[in-house]
Amino acid sequence: MSDVLLKVAGLKKSFGGVVATDDVALDVRLDEIHAIIGPNGAGKTTLITQLFGEQLPDAGNVYFKGTDITRLPIHKRAGIGLARSFQITSVFMDFSVLDNVALAAQAHHGDSFRFWKPASTEIELRTAAMQALVQVGLDDRAARIASQLSHGERRQLEIAMALATDPVFLLLDEPMAGMGAEESASMVKLLKGLKIGRAILLVEHDMNAVFELADRISVLVYGRVIATGTPDEIRTNAKVREAYLGEV
Amino acid sequence: MNKQESIIKLDEHLETPTLFGFGRGRLITIVVMVLLLILPIAAWYMGNKFYLDFSARIVCLAIAAVSLNLILGFGGMVSFGHAAFVGIGAYAVGIPSYHGYESAWLHFPLAIGAAAMFALITGAIGLRTKGVYFIMITMAFAQMAYYFFLSLEEYGGDDGMTLWSRSDFGFLNISDGLTFFLLCYALLVLCVYLVFRIVHSRFGMVLRGCNSNEIRMKALGYNTYAYRLTAYVISGAMCGLAGALIANLQDYITADTMTWTRSGELMFMVILGGAGSVFGPVFGAGVFLLLEEILSAYTIYWHLPFGLLLILSVLFIKGGVNGLIRRGWRL
Numbered sequence: 132m133s134d135v136l137l138k139v140a141g142l143k144k145s146f147g148g149v150v151a152t153d154d155v156a157l158d159v160r161l162d163e164i165h166a167i168i169g170p171n172g173a174g175k176t177t178l179i180t181q182l183f184g185e186q187l188p189d190a191g192n193v194y195f196k197g198t199d200i201t202r203l204p205i206h207k208r209a210g211i212g213l214a215r216s217f218q219i220t221s222v223f224m225d226f227s228v229l230d231n232v233a234l235a236a237q238a239h240h241g242d243s244f245r246f247w248k249p250a251s252t253e254i255e256l257r258t259a260a261m262q263a264l265v266q267v268g269l270d271d272r273a274a275r276i277a278s279q280l281s282h283g284e285r286r287q288l289e290i291a292m293a294l295a296t297d298p299v300f301l302l303l304d305e306p307m308a309g310m311g312a313e314e315s316a317s318m319v320k321l322l323k324g325l326k327i328g329r330a331i332l333l334v335e336h337d338m339n340a341v342f343e344l345a346d347r348i349s350v351l352v353y354g355r356v357i358a359t360g361t362p363d364e365i366r367t368n369a370k371v372r373e374a375y376l377g378e379v
Numbered sequence: 380m381n382k383q384e385s386i387i388k389l390d391e392h393l394e395t396p397t398l399f400g401f402g403r404g405r406l407i408t409i410v411v412m413v414l415l416l417i418l419p420i421a422a423w424y425m426g427n428k429f430y431l432d433f434s435a436r437i438v439c440l441a442i443a444a445v446s447l448n449l450i451l452g453f454g455g456m457v458s459f460g461h462a463a464f465v466g467i468g469a470y471a472v473g474i475p476s477y478h479g480y481e482s483a484w485l486h487f488p489l490a491i492g493a494a495a496m497f498a499l500i501t502g503a504i505g506l507r508t509k510g511v512y513f514i515m516i517t518m519a520f521a522q523m524a525y526y527f528f529l530s531l532e533e534y535g536g537d538d539g540m541t542l543w544s545r546s547d548f549g550f551l552n553i554s555d556g557l558t559f560f561l562l563c564y565a566l567l568v569l570c571v572y573l574v575f576r577i578v579h580s581r582f583g584m585v586l587r588g589c590n591s592n593e594i595r596m597k598a599l600g601y602n603t604y605a606y607r608l609t610a611y612v613i614s615g616a617m618c619g620l621a622g623a624l625i626a627n628l629q630d631y632i633t634a635d636t637m638t639w640t641r642s643g644e645l646m647f648m649v650i651l652g653g654a655g656s657v658f659g660p661v662f663g664a665g666v667f668l669l670l671e672e673i674l675s676a677y678t679i680y681w682h683l684p685f686g687l688l689l690i691l692s693v694l695f696i697k698g699g700v701n702g703l704i705r706r707g708w709r710l
Contacts, residue, residue, distance in 0.1 A: 209600025238600040
């Protein structure tokens with residue numbers, strides 16, 4: 132298929148005797164949200180760290196647009212269009228909201244070995260940052276210091292920073308973590324609008340959100356993908372019900 | 380709010396940083412900088428040369444502290460070996476002088492270049508480590524430099540070497556105390572302004588980002604190692620300049636300039652003055668040397684109250700002297 136952006140094949144990783152990633156294969160296509168679900172300890176985080184080069188797999192490969200990127204250094208992945216948000220909010224707490232996003236935009240708007248002109252006067256960066264903030268609905272908080280934001284707002288800022296790098300592939304690591312019902316609902320609305328022109332891999336515990344957002348879902352149990360399919364297929368899949376969703 | 384409005388609102392967010400900051404701190408900072416220039420000159424006109432030399436010492440050490448602040452305060456790299464750059468800068472004046480080359484146009488570029496080179500080599504290795512390991516490795520490199528210069532019998536060994544005449548600038552005669560002080564002061568202002576420009580530039584934003592959250596910076600696509608190393612080299616070069624000035628100030632060069640206690644003093648000046656603020660290290664160097672001078676006039680056991688005062692100030696004054704000024708003298 133030509134519009135597969137990210138493809139994982141035969142990925143394996145074990146720590147001592149524990150197999151954390153067991154022969155995982157999956158792909159994420161353009162204009163889709165592909166969700167990964169699985170119980171705690173299923174190996175979701177280990178899988179993500181291998182996709183972004185924070186850990187190297189024991190075997191298997193990660194392809195982006197058909198190129199093998201398994202061993203590409205972390206900082207080079209952003210340059211080819213991969214971006215991520217973090218499970219634990221990872222923003223620059225002592226920077227203003229706008230500076231946070233501008234610094235993200237700066238990574239992809241020209242060289243950063245410039246020592247003289249104040250970055251806060253570069254219209255190009257400020258505009259790109261402001262657009263990302265508008266997209267996530269955080270533009271009225273632009274001047275705030277990040278540490279003064281509410282938890283939900285910081286999660287939005289996370290997404291804005293990922294968007295500011297203009298990614299084609301976006302990994303969202305539990306964007307709803309720690310959010311109330313209302314905040315979750317607005318986050319779902321936001322994420323829905325992001326998939327056009329991109330491929331999104333969503334790791335999330337909030338099942339309502341996953342089934343509302345995902346085009347396809349992969350279920351990870353003990354490091355193994357036991358099923359991949361549309362939300363309806365997953366809902367009715369006997370193996371999934373047994374292993375994960377549980378019979379009610 | 381729609382997109383159009385936000386873009387228009389953007390004008391408010393295009394702020395130009397100011398050198399002296401805002402509010403009450405702005406005025407005090409300007410006053411302190413002016414006093415640092417005027418008072419010693421006034422004292423000199425009234426025939427008291429001591430304050431001119433003393434102020435020159437403050438200014439020279441302030442340059443070293445400003446350079447350390449770039450990586451410690453803004454970059455979060457705790458270097459415990461900055462005295463090595465001071466020493467290298469000093470020997471870059473002393474050694475050519477010993478061989479009869481007295482031009483400042485040789486001494487100063489050599490001091491800056493040699494310190495930058497030492498920073499490039501030690502930084503390339505040291506910056507592969509983090510936290511406590513980085514502190515230890517910078518200190519280890521500085522001690523290596525210390526023992527190296529200590530072993531150079533030709534250049535005085537552990538007796539040090541006397542600088543028979545100060546660096547020759549041609550049109551400037553820095554053997555004259557006032558001219559030398561004015562040169563040091565001008566270079567301090569230049570260094571402070573350089574750091575101010577750097578920390579607000581694109582490079583500076585990246586440097587501060589690495590300090591705040593390095594993993595995030597990598598994920599955004601920054602090769603954090605390259606930025607940190609560049610900052611380290613800039614800092615080392617600037618500190619080499621301070622070393623060349625200090626050699627001329629003392630007319631005497633010794634490897635003791637490079638011991639780890641000297642590095643600790645520089646670190647203390649930065650933290651006491653306010654790490655991560657542009658003028659903080661200048662305040663820090665001033666307060667440090669003033670305290671030392673005042674306390675040592677009262678008792679030969681001045682190290683004890685001095686140490687206690689420093690510890691208390693670090694414990695209870697957030698943001699150092701600079702923080703104190705910005706908050707309007709509240710702790």
